């Protein structure tokens with residue numbers, strides 16, 4: 442039993458208001474507002490969001506304490522209204538509380554859906570999609586068209602997601618990108634219903650209404666896809682490359698001893714929740730990351746040229762980049778790290794929740810506190826990255842062994858520890874393959890005579906943080 446020692450105080454933080462606590466301090470860009478507050482109140486800051494005690498973690502050293510040293514205490518997720526509606530009562534991996542159910546499901550996803558072997562088995566699909574992308578960009582280049590890079594990436598990732606998860610091409614009846622875009626905004630929103638429960642019924646932000654609509658839209662897609670797969674299974678259709686929904690349905694129909702517990706819980710809504718985890722992970726994070734990288738390359742022609750030379754040296758006269766080329770591209774790796782440092786897709790990771798009372802650095806943290814790790818702030822901390830911290834400078838990684846695998850707490854775009862991203866391998870493969878191909882085949886410039894420093898880099902806050910405006914650019918075909 443934890444007993445409160447009078448020497449253990451709550452972490453420092455600003456004075457809160459009655460009822461709302463500090464909700465009013467979050468603003469439109471909570472990662473930026475919280476970063477500014479942390480400069481005054483320190484790396485472990487205490488807030489109250491409505492009635493929810495909240496800890497904001499803002500430095501690499503502090504995040505190591507929460508995500509590594511005391512990872513078992515902070516590996517749960519808070520119950521969010523959005524996750525409850527959208528993930529069928531939090532039945533997926535992403536938002537379920539820490540425990541045996543989550544552990545078994547996560548193990549299943551890691552071994553059966555996101556393993557290196559499974560990812561490698563889909564390399565030819567990724568290649569086909571990249572070839573189609575290049576073909577369409579060649580047409581645009583020939584006509585000197587301005588390309589909406591954000592939209593192209595969204596369509597590419599939607600197509601790859603369909604093929605990987607559902608084993609078929611994009612279904613024009615559904616606009617999955619629009620659905621997921623809306624979903625990330627409402628999942629990322631600081632929802633008053635989660636913080637001031639007695640106001641829930643009033644739906645002051647209109648989020649409950651939007652959640653219900655999004656749930657209906659998601660459900661329609663998932664029901665259709667699962668019905669089709671079940672019909673195929675009844676008809677005895679055997680497929681060579683099993684998509685994610687196939688894997689789930691066959692586990693349900695013939696439970697394997699390795700994933701017995703998962704199979705027992707695999708009702709229709711659990712299948713839908715797991716598929717939604719995978720859609721959310723695949724479709725959104727990668728396109729946002731690629732678009733931020735391309736934005737930085739367009740703002741830094743020197744870096745773009747240097748990457749182009751590296752790619753030329755490795756890929757040579759081959760028209761298409763192979764995934765085997767990617768591990769040889771060191772400068773590309775630095776660019777990806779640098780872009781993820783400045784523009785992490787999950788600026789505040791996903792929220793964690795403490796499972797017991799604990800004292801950290803002399804501060805008492807209550808059980809069921811919400812833990813927000815300011816991933817964005819950590820990437821801009823001058824103590825980690827020197828004074829030119831806002832500069833896009835991939836060379837800062839020369840001779841450094843800092844990577845994004847979760848071992849170096851100054852760079853945690855995929856989180857770290859038990860709740861870190863299980864899709865890291867798939868995500869980085871897709872991002873690197875597409876960026877390399879775009880730079881290998883085309884020269885890129887900003888449209889309408891815009892100079893690099895005029896490019897708008899505003900963010901749109903949500904569970905993932907894309908550019909606020911679409912990235913537009915003009916490709917020119919480069920002769921190899």
Ligand code: HEM
Pocket residue numbers: 534535536547555718719720721722723726727730786787790791792793854855856857859860861862863864865867868869872
């Ligand atoms: C560039 C690509 C990606 C980035 C930057 C990214 C980033 C993240 C981050 C920051 C988290 C939260 C970590 C935390 O709360 O501590 C996360 C969790 C997660 N990601 Fe990703 N992700 C990417 C791609 C993917 C892909 C491709 C998938 C699956 C297809 C995926 C599936 C998940 C899942 C299931 C979780 C929840 C894990 C859990 O709660 O146990 N992600 N990701």
